[in-house]
Amino acid sequence: MAISDLQRPFGDIAAEPLYIAGPCSAESREQVLATAAALAHLGVPIFRAGVWKPRTKPGSFEGMGAEALVWLQEVKQRYGMKVVTEVATPEHVEMTLAAGLDGVWVGARTTTNPFATQQIADALRGADVAVLVKNPVIPDVDLWVGAIERIYNSGVRRLCAVHRGFGTHETTPYRNAPHWSVPIELHRRLPSLPILCDPSHIGGRRDMIASLSQQALDIGFDGLMIESHPMPDCALSDAAQQVTPETLGLILGDLALRRTPVTHGALGDFRMHIDTIDSKIIELLAERMSVSRAIGEYKIAHDMAIVQHDRYNELLLSAESKAESLCVSRTFINQIFSAIHEESVRQQIELSRASEKKV
Numbered sequence: 547m548a549i550s551d552l553q554r555p556f557g558d559i560a561a562e563p564l565y566i567a568g569p570c571s572a573e574s575r576e577q578v579l580a581t582a583a584a585l586a587h588l589g590v591p592i593f594r595a596g597v598w599k600p601r602t603k604p605g606s607f608e609g610m611g612a613e614a615l616v617w618l619q620e621v622k623q624r625y626g627m628k629v630v631t632e633v634a635t636p637e638h639v640e641m642t643l644a645a646g647l648d649g650v651w652v653g654a655r656t657t658t659n660p661f662a663t664q665q666i667a668d669a670l671r672g673a674d675v676a677v678l679v680k681n682p683v684i685p686d687v688d689l690w691v692g693a694i695e696r697i698y699n700s701g702v703r704r705l706c707a708v709h710r711g712f713g714t715h716e717t718t719p720y721r722n723a724p725h726w727s728v729p730i731e732l733h734r735r736l737p738s739l740p741i742l743c744d745p746s747h748i749g750g751r752r753d754m755i756a757s758l759s760q761q762a763l764d765i766g767f768d769g770l771m772i773e774s775h776p777m778p779d780c781a782l783s784d785a786a787q788q789v790t791p792e793t794l795g796l797i798l799g800d801l802a803l804r805r806t807p808v809t810h811g812a813l814g815d816f817r818m819h820i821d822t823i824d825s826k827i828i829e830l831l832a833e834r835m836s837v838s839r840a841i842g843e844y845k846i847a848h849d850m851a852i853v854q855h856d857r858y859n860e861l862l863l864s865a866e867s868k869a870e871s872l873c874v875s876r877t878f879i880n881q882i883f884s885a886i887h888e889e890s891v892r893q894q895i896e897l898s899r900a901s902e903k904k905v
């Protein structure tokens with residue numbers, strides 16, 4: 547589906563990169579106003595605060611609810627900031643629209659559920675607000691695109707995506723692993739959609755925010771959403787990942803904005819070199835697959851099983867140690883060779899099926 551005619555999510559705010567900051571949760575009027583005052587002073591144009599909080603376990607702080615919308619209205623009036631909050635149900639959407647907020651974000655857990663996303667899309671029909679769609683909890687670009695399409699189909703044109711990392715059972719330094727290839731693929735599919743990065747939920751730790759933010763800008767994200775709290779250690783949700791407005795000012799001030807056009811200088815030569823290497827890689831893979839099909843024919847002729855586990859293990863180990871000797875990551879080579887092997891097996895299975903049909 548083509549997503550076109552998008553408008554700037556926050557109307558007259560054309561800042562690049564676009565910065566959104568504010569606490570994970572709106573906890574009290576004082577906390578909201580103190581944070582907003584400090585962030586407005588830094589020049590942050592958009593204020594975020596969760597009013598309804600999707601918590602993993604019951605009994606945790608679940609947000610102050612509708613009462614906090616009034617504090618967000620006050621931020622708008624006092625500091626001229628745009629204000630956004632998270633919506634997870636049609637009732638949240640109705641209350642947020644009635645309060646005149648400038649936008650909403652759809653959280654990662656909600657984007658994961660097409661029924662919930664459709665209900666939110668229906669409740670947003672006809673509303674002229676910014677809608678920020680966070681990535682789903684799992685690294686599934688189709689699910690993310692699907693949520694964006696549902697909201698687009700409701701007539702929303704002030705759309706934006708937010709990359710907040712993906713849940714994982716593996717041990718990683720992150721709270722939510724970034725899998726940068728997923729937002730990059732989203733951008734390839736929907737080139738006119740702005741994409742922000744939320745380093746707070748990716749890192750889960752305040753000392754990771756500066757480097758994740760720089761990485762995001764270097765990759766080409768259109769802006770950042772960062773959690774900020776006047777007393778982060780006392781925050782009622784996500785305490786470990788929030789920074790004071792003062793620290794946020796230092797982080798934003800240190801970010802390097804690399805603006806040189808990508809067509810610059812020697813880059814063209816490097817790219818030509820890369821293109822030649824890539825086409826050699828494809829030729830070699832085609833050659834490898836044809837040998838692998840010949841092996842498949844041989845196995846069928848001699849009644850042998852397709853997958854020979856010892857051989858596969860040997861192949862992976864030797865590829866990994868060769869890679870290591872050339873300073874190429876073992877994990878990376880393992881992923882590539884697992885994919886190559888999977889494709890070889892698939893092709894051999896196809897051959898074997900074809901030969902069964904002939905018999």
Ligand code: PEP
Pocket residue numbers: 570596600652653654655680710747
């Ligand atoms: C948040 O932004 O505070 C939040 C709950 O977001 P996510 O959906 O990314 O977990």
Ligand code: MN
Pocket residue numbers: 570571773783784
């Ligand atoms: Mn949070």
